[in-house]
Amino acid sequence: MAFFNTRSAPKGSEIFAVLDVGSSKVVCLIGREEVGLGIRILGAGYHASAGLRAGVVVDMEAAENTIRHAVEKAERAAGLAISSVFVNVSTRSLRSRHIHLDTKFSSGEVANKDLQRVIDQAFSEFHEPDQAILHALPLNWSVDEEIGIKDPRGMFGTKLGVDMHFVTAGVGILRNLVHCIERCHLQINGMVASPYAAGNGVLVEDEFDLGVTLIDMGAGITTAAVFRDKTLVFTDALGVGGQNVTNDIARGLTTPFEAAERIKTIYGSVLDSPEDDGQMVPCPPMGAQDELHHEPLTLLTSIVNSRVEETFEILRDRFRAAGIEEYAGRRIVLTGGAAQLSGVTQMAEYIFKKRVRVGRPHGLLDLPETMSGPDFAVAAGLIKHIFENKREAVSGPPDLSGRRVRTRRYEGGSILKSLKWFKENF
Ligand SMILES: Nc1ncnc2c1ncn2[C@@H]1O[C@H](COP(=O)(O)OP(=O)(O)OP(=O)(O)O)[C@@H](O)[C@H]1O
Ligand SMILES: [Mg+2]
Structure with a gap:
């Protein structure tokens, strides 16, 4: 495995690649620092995930194929081949x-x-x-x-x-992830905790200084990082994410997972409104024997509300137990695809009693428009992390x-x- 020294590696013309291995998608970014300008994205690609759940490889071959596809897309866009990557880590064991x-x-x-x-x-x-x-x-x-x-x-x-x-993070989980990436003929240059990376992708200087909690709401996992005085002071992870909301909808409205996913993005909200009363949601049938049926929008909202509220409450209790709640400042920034759920910031404000915003990647040149959402915070943050010379006492990939x-x-x-x-x- 190659070793990375964060103080000497990123020079003007060097090219680096990162992988965000997620439960719903794998993202690959290839970038280069241009002196005086910043980090330019030379190629970017992503692919819907298979074989991955909450940062864990559950099907080696499927996960390998997903990673290969994402990398190939980025390589094609950049017009070059990569041989090593920095990769995110988001497991329950974080x-x-x-x-x-x-x-x-x-x-x-x-x-x-x-x-x-x-x-x-x-x-x-x-x-x-x-x-x-x-x-x-x-x-x-x-x-x-x-x-x-x-x-x-x-x-x-x-x-x-x-x-x-x-x-x-758990050694066994990391070994599988490393093995999977190496099967794609890629060396691991380093591994970065997902919420740490997401923070680097979306936070602004004042937030890093005064204290902020970043919560990355993915498909299979929700991870958190607290920053203060410009450094990472705490991390946590919960094996619950947007997929759980979708599963709850599929069960509660008796509809297939794919239909529940669509229903969630079109009609789903954490908060109810007076106009919801009497509105119905069309729910596709479970199979050939079944028929399209309609369920009240208020039922959908209560399903979504319960799961998101519970997730935030668990996190809040963990922050309290760790003694970090007050130290973490007055601000929360949400990233990840599930942060796009309607009403999620208001719910976070209610539970955490802090100011909440959704964080989107910033500070990268030529990042494709399709990757400007909060679900690309980790990938964007990973590449910024490499170039920003983080001062840490450990370098290179973790020793497994x-x-x-x-x-x-x-x-x-x-x-x-x-x-x-x-x-x-x-
Ligand atoms: N507009 C939207 N409204 C509600 N939920 C959304 C929306 N867009 C995406 N999501 C949800 O966001 C989740 C995907 O988020 P993201 O892409 O951050 O996950 P991931 O990085 O692949 O997974 P993880 O980090 O958990 O391993 C899915 O559960 C999806 O349903
Ligand atoms: Mg993710």
Whole structure:
């Protein structure tokens, strides 16, 4: 496997490719950074998914074919062939771990090697053999009793501490995903948690700074990421998405899944309105023995409402349990195809008591118009993530071997206030 060093890779003329492997579609983007202009999309393609469910490969051959089709479309559009990709990770097993570590140092003045030693120790504290580390972000440093330090290098003291944020995912699931992509003759350059990528695709600077929760509402999975002070501080995932809404409609209105999907996008809404009373929805028959029937629109709305409300409530409770709810700021940004459901922002405002908007990709040159919706936030964010030199303590694809993870030399950057700091100070 190729290793990627985020600080040296993207140069002017280099070309990178990303894959968003989703439950309903696989997207491939090929891009290049143009100095002074930004990231230009050279080729883009997507294909309806088969063999994939909530980020998990459930049918290797079908998933492989889907990926091949998406990649071929992007390659054709770009007029070139790719050999490696960065890929998203959105599985139920996606989670955050925060580790605080203090070390004594005798040299008097904090140097790079001290930072590296503390980070290395944080890695060795991480004992979860079934979880692979996708991201490792130092959130906050402390020297002696001084906390909330941006960059401790050059400071004097005897004790150096760090709050590390690890984003991890199940090793088995990642192995299957890697295997599937390698069967398409593509190397994996790196893996990025989906909501982290989506955040990079749609958020604006003020949101990153002041605190924001991004919720990516896909077909099979809903993932969340909290950003604050320009960094990722928390992630979570729930194995529920737009497909569950469709399934509920199919069952509740006794109609096939494909018809329920159409009904959802045409008539579906999370909120009812007075005009809905008395309106009926045509429901195609389940089979040859059945007939077209009509069901009240108010029934459809109550089905959609229940599922979306429940999803948001579970997420809100998880944020509360993690102590992140207040820290996450006053804003929520929704991405993913299911964020297009009518009334979904109002429901999110009601449940989370925050301001809510739908996020669409921005800041990419020549991104096709067909990919300008919230369902392309992850793909767009993945390609931005590569070119934006994210400062992380782990590089390359995650280590799925069970050995200790590789770390790279810490080179400084935005080292930020931590959850721990927040909890202790408010
Ligand atoms: N206009 C719309 N109104 C309501 N729902 C929609 C609309 N358009 C798409 N969806 C829903 O969005 C979901 C697809 O979203 P998306 O493309 O983000 O998923 P994905 O990335 O393929 O899957 P996942 O991220 O869960 O693996 C589907 O469930 C689809 O029904
Ligand atoms: Mg998705």
